[in-house]
Amino acid sequence: MANIKSAKKRVVTSAKRAERNKAIRTAVKTYVKKVEAAVEAGNKEEANKVLPEAIGQITKAANKGILHKNTAARKVSRLTKLVNGLE
Numbered sequence: 001m002a003n004i005k006s007a008k009k010r011v012v013t014s015a016k017r018a019e020r021n022k023a024i025r026t027a028v029k030t031y032v033k034k035v036e037a038a039v040e041a042g043n044k045e046e047a048n049k050v051l052p053e054a055i056g057q058i059t060k061a062a063n064k065g066i067l068h069k070n071t072a073a074r075k076v077s078r079l080t081k082l083v084n085g086l087e
Contacts, residue, residue, distance in 0.1 A: 021066050024057075028067070028075075031057045035079050044086045051083050 002008045031054035038047035055076050062072035 024061050024064065024066050028054075028057050028061050032075065032079065035083065039082050039086060042086065044083075047083045047086060051079060054079055 002011055031050065034050045035047055035054050038050055058067065058072045058075050061067045062069050067075075
């Protein structure tokens with residue numbers, strides 16, 4: 001454990017941040033899985049319904065700096081391509 005007061009505060013702050021970031025990253029993964037599951041099941045309606053929600057979560061994570069902007073763009077692109085590939 002740190003000895004200096006500011007260092008102790010940074011440990012606490014970084015732990016809070018890490019927890020928050022982990023929650024957001026997990027939410028992104030969950031929404032991506034929902035879209036992929038809908039595509040796997042061949043359910044175009046469900047995929048089109050969940051896709052905007054997933055894109056919103058990914059964009060929010062990128063804006064907060066949890067995901068790199070290019071990573072977010074790549075994820076959005078791949079999901080959109082998946083959904084558009086359904087007949």
